[in-house]
Amino acid sequence: MKRILTVQDISCLGKCSLTVALPVISAMGVETVILPTAVLSTHTMFRGFTVKDLSDQIEPITEHWKKEGVTFDAIYTGYLGTQEQIGQMERLVDEFRTEDTLIFVDPVMADNGKLYAAFDMDYARRNAALCGRADIIVPNLTEAAFMTGMDYRTEYDLSYIEKMLEKLAALGTKTVVLTGVSLSEGKTGVMGLDTRSGEHFLYQNDRVDASYHGTGDIFSSVCVGALMNGLPLPEALKLAADYTAHTIRATLENPKEPWYGVDFEATLPQLITDLERAKAQS
Ligand code: PXL
DSSP: OOEEEEEEEEEEESSOTHHHHHHHHHHTTOEEEEEEEEEEEEOTTSTTOOEEEOHHHHHHHHHHHHHHTOOOSEEEEOOOOSHHHHHHHHHHHHHHOOTTOEEEEOOOOEETTEEOTTOOHHHHHHHHHHHHTOSEEOOBHHHHHHHHTOOOOSSOOHHHHHHHHHHHHTTTOSEEEEEEEOOSTTEEEEEEEETTTOOEEEEEEEOOSOOOTTHHHHHHHHHHHHHHTTOOHHHHHHHHHHHHHHHHHHHHHOTTOOSSSOOHHHHHHHHHHHHHHHHHHO
């Protein structure tokens, strides 16, 4: 069985970061080791949330793992609270990376043209440096704009996306994937660039007119879980995009529609069926 380490916060209530990554990746048949960077009462879209930073636990925990000779097939980082923690991730990646370890970085810090509370431009620059060490990064357009210095636009064409992919590639990452890319009316999806081969890939599906918290974490968790199941990247991205859209639709149908996260618990069986089908076809 493959083993992933995922490093993100625990938002106790909120259906995001580790409370999504752990169930989703485990359900996909991959051992999921967690390293919590902070404990929050809720994610940061609630008012009055509490935070306990766990930076001082990262070194003792990883030192123990090193003594135990633990290795990982992938390291997946998500929301990190501070620049100091980004530095800690760079060291962790350097210490645990082998030739076969996939380094997957989701530089969670912004959406809809704005940085999340508590992040600033220095944080964005630091995140860009971490992205440079990764094999795959999956920023949304806002995060990519902050990391590349390009303008964030809500209306754009293919050349804007290609330029953004090239600027992201200049960070040093092997494969860059932009999420939330809409190249025609009513569609949305991802566009990626393999910086070694120069190959582009694009996947567009129907846009669902709703935006929920935690969907980026679901997308990333499914993508990394699919890669660990041996799917090629374009297939993994398709599975992740389709599952995320399906889950948003299912949430919209819930009369008690929770505002703070999606009902992924109800759609996990579908994910497993779709994963098995994709594996059989690839
Ligand atoms: O879903 C990303 C995320 C993760 N963790 C925390 C967050 C957010 C987004 O706002 O606040 C604590």
